[in-house]
Amino acid sequence: MWPTLYQGPGGVGLHNYGLMILLAFCSAFLLVNWRARQVGYHPDRLIVLYVAAAVGGMTGGRLLYVLAVEPSILWNDPSRLFAFSGFAVYGGTIGGTLAVAAAARAQGLSIWKMADIAAPAMVLGYGVGRLGCFFAGCCHGAAIDLQPRTPLLPDGLLYGQIFWSPHFPFLTTQFDAGVGRLLHQPLYPTQLWAVVALCTLAAILSSLWGKRRFDGQLFALMLLLESSVRIFIESFRADQRGYLLTVPVSPSMAAWLPGLASAGDAVSGARMGITTSQGIGLAMITLGVVLHVVRWNAGILPEAEVDDDEDADLPAPTV
Numbered sequence: 001m002w003p004t005l006y007q008g009p010g011g012v013g014l015h016n017y018g019l020m021i022l023l024a025f026c027s028a029f030l031l032v033n034w035r036a037r038q039v040g041y042h043p044d045r046l047i048v049l050y051v052a053a054a055v056g057g058m059t060g061g062r063l064l065y066v067l068a069v070e071p072s073i074l075w076n077d078p079s080r081l082f083a084f085s086g087f088a089v090y091g092g093t094i095g096g097t098l099a100v101a102a103a104a105r106a107q108g109l110s111i112w113k114m115a116d117i118a119a120p121a122m123v124l125g126y127g128v129g130r131l132g133c134f135f136a137g138c139c140h141g142a143a144i145d146l147q148p149r150t151p152l153l154p155d156g157l158l159y160g161q162i163f164w165s166p167h168f169p170f171l172t173t174q175f176d177a178g179v180g181r182l183l184h185q186p187l188y189p190t191q192l193w194a195v196v197a198l199c200t201l202a203a204i205l206s207s208l209w210g211k212r213r214f215d216g217q218l219f220a221l222m223l224l225l226e227s228s229v230r231i232f233i234e235s236f237r238a239d240q241r242g243y244l245l246t247v248p249v250s251p252s253m254a255a256w257l258p259g260l261a262s263a264g265d266a267v268s269g270a271r272m273g274i275t276t277s278q279g280i281g282l283a284m285i286t287l288g289v290v291l292h293v294v295r296w297n298a299g300i301l302p303e304a305e306v307d308d309d310e311d312a313d314l315p316a317p318t319v
Contacts, residue, residue: 001160002135003178020132025054028118028125031202035117035209040304045107049114052103053096060095061087068276069240085179089126089230090280096122110301115219116212120205123226127198134191137178141188142238142258146172149186162189169236181240188236188258197229214298216291223288227281235259239275246273 007013029050033043065088066073066081073080097115104114133139137160149163149172159177163186164170172186205218205225212218237259249272254260260272274282 002158016135017132024125024129028121031121038305049103052099056099057092057096061092064088064091112216119218119222120202124202127195130191130194137175137180140180141190141236190237214295220288220291223284227284231278231281234278243273244279
């Protein structure tokens, strides 16, 4: 839609995908900073965690993308393993979570309290990051021939168009440039759905801070809700990473959930199934339920707000 903000000489430019990823990390870190001070963790103690989140998130996101989409890179061209192109959100979630947990443990911070602090921030970062997907044209929806449709953007403003229709999904997007594999045709606006849903979910999780029963509950709730949102949106997304499993269906049934009938290039509309991302989402929902059961009576460690000049002494972390 708008992949490059500025293109300089020699092929050097400023790309909106990278800019949105930077903004995603910054917005998440600012939210963590604000909440951590309320809990009793001085923001200066979190710098190592921010570095761990960035490195672990980018590394995990890239590794999962390579494994799911381009595994041949591992043995044919390992130099491209950590190229700054192609990332999987769930890989970033796993990599960033593990890295932050290790860094929090090393800093003497409660892993579960940090998980609650990070949960709304992670979802907010996802939402802002999906704007990068929208501008780049990746993570788009399945094709939809919706009539009538009215263009909302002036011709030539961006490398694509947004259409309005009186029928579901009401808004459709078309990409005429970028990295998407379906160009010059109306698509389900899955990136825009994700932006709205995830930013709303971040606000909901933040508002539930005072209602926690145990440390780690917001993180467990995030696993349940974010994964449910992802599974729904994935049902309308043409995810080239394909399926974990497929079953034969009638063409009329496939039309109800077009993303599940057109995810893999090699799978026809006569089959549909669970995509790779949906499979990971189901695993995360299961983990969220398990955390609620296991930690239901764990309680909440004391919290005391700190200012910029001091750090509160909290009890030793319990994992």
